[in-house]
Amino acid sequence: MVAFDDNGKIDILGLLPDELEAKILKLGEKKFRAGQIFDWLHVKRVSSFDEMTNLSVQLRNLLNEKFCLKSLFVSKKLESHTDNTVKYLYELEDGNHVESVIMEYNYGNTICVSTQVGCKMGCRFCASTIAGFKRDLTSSEILGQIYASERDSGRKISGVVLMGIGEPMDNFDNVVNFLEVLSCPKGFNMSLRHVSVSTCGIVPRIYELAEKKLGITLSISLHASNNKSRSEIMPVNDRYDINELLAACRYYFKVTGRRISFEYALIDGHNDSMEDARELAELLGGFVCHVNIIPVNKIKERNYHSDRKSANRFRGYLEKLGINATVRRTLGADIDAACGQLRREYEI
C-alpha cells in the first residue's frame, strides 16, 4: 500500500514487492534493484538506506530523497522473572507510544502488537480506550513492532496476535496491508495460520475480511451472553448487536473454514453466573468455535474483578453444557499491566 509521511515521502516498509518494483522502475533503475532493497528491508532489516551497501551511493541518495524508513524506539522494557514474557513500550516517530508483548509458548514466541494509538471503542474494562483515540498505525508501524522486538530481544517470532492497543477492524486497510507484507515469501514469510486478529465486532469489516480469505484466526471479543450485559461493557454492541455479530461469524466460517475463537473476559457479578453460561452455550451451540476465558485484568479506573478460581468455575459450567473452553494462561504476571496501561502511565 502506498502511504506517505508528512514530508510527502513514500513509507517504503509498507510496499509489497510489485509496488516497490514499480516505484524503482519509475526512478529509472533496473528491476532486480527492487528485490535487493526488499531483502535489505525485510530480511536483513536495516534501519537506514545508507546500510544498503550493494546499491550505488547515487541510488541510496535517491531513496533517501523519495522514501522514508520509519523507526520505533524502545521507551520502556519490562521483563518477567517467572516466564520469558517481555513487554515493550515503543515511541513512534511523532512521539506517540504503543505497546507490544513477546510471549513464550512451547511452540515458539508469539508477539502481541498494537494497531492504533488509543481506541475509539470505549469498552469499559479496557485501558487502551480511556484516554480516547489518537490515530491509526500505518502498516509499517505495525510491522515495525515485530522487527524492533526481534532485534532487541534476539528472539525469533513465529506467531502474531493483533490484541494490543486499538481495534484492528477500525484500521482495516493498514491491517490487511500489514498481513500481506508480513506473509510475503520474499520477506518475513510468516504463515498467516500463525496470526490471530481480534475484534470487538465491527460487523461489516468481518464480512470484508472473510472475502480476503487470508487464513488467519479470527478472535471475537464477546465478553457477554446477551445484549443488555454486552452493551453495558461494550458500546459497540449498540451499533452491531450479538445476533448481527454471530451472523457475521457464521459467514466468516462458511467462507474461510476457519474455527472462530471467542474471548470472554470474566467479570465477577457481571457475566460469571451459571445462567450466563447457559445463555452463552445457547448462543454458540452448533458453532465450530473455542471459548477463551480470561479473568478480567484490573485497571485502576474501574472496579472490575475476577480470578482464576472464578474462571475455572465458569469453564466447568460451559464444559457441562458441551462448549469447548479454556482459561487463558497468565503470562508475565509479575510485569502485569492491562493492555494500554503502560502507555497511559507513561503519558500522564
Ligand SMILES: C[S@@+](CC[C@H](N)C(=O)[O-])C[C@H]1O[C@@H](n2cnc3c(N)ncnc32)[C@H](O)[C@@H]1O
Ligand atoms: C486490547 S484488545 C485489542 C483487540 C480488539 N480491539 C478487541 O477488542 O478484540 C485485545 C483483547 O484484550 C481484551 N481486554 C481488554 N482489556 C482487558 C482487561 N482489562 N482484562 C481482560 N481482557 C481485556 C479485549 O477484550 C480483547 O479481547
Ligand code: SF4
Ligand atoms: S477491548 Fe479492543 S475495542 Fe475495546 S476498547 Fe480495548 S482495544 Fe478497543
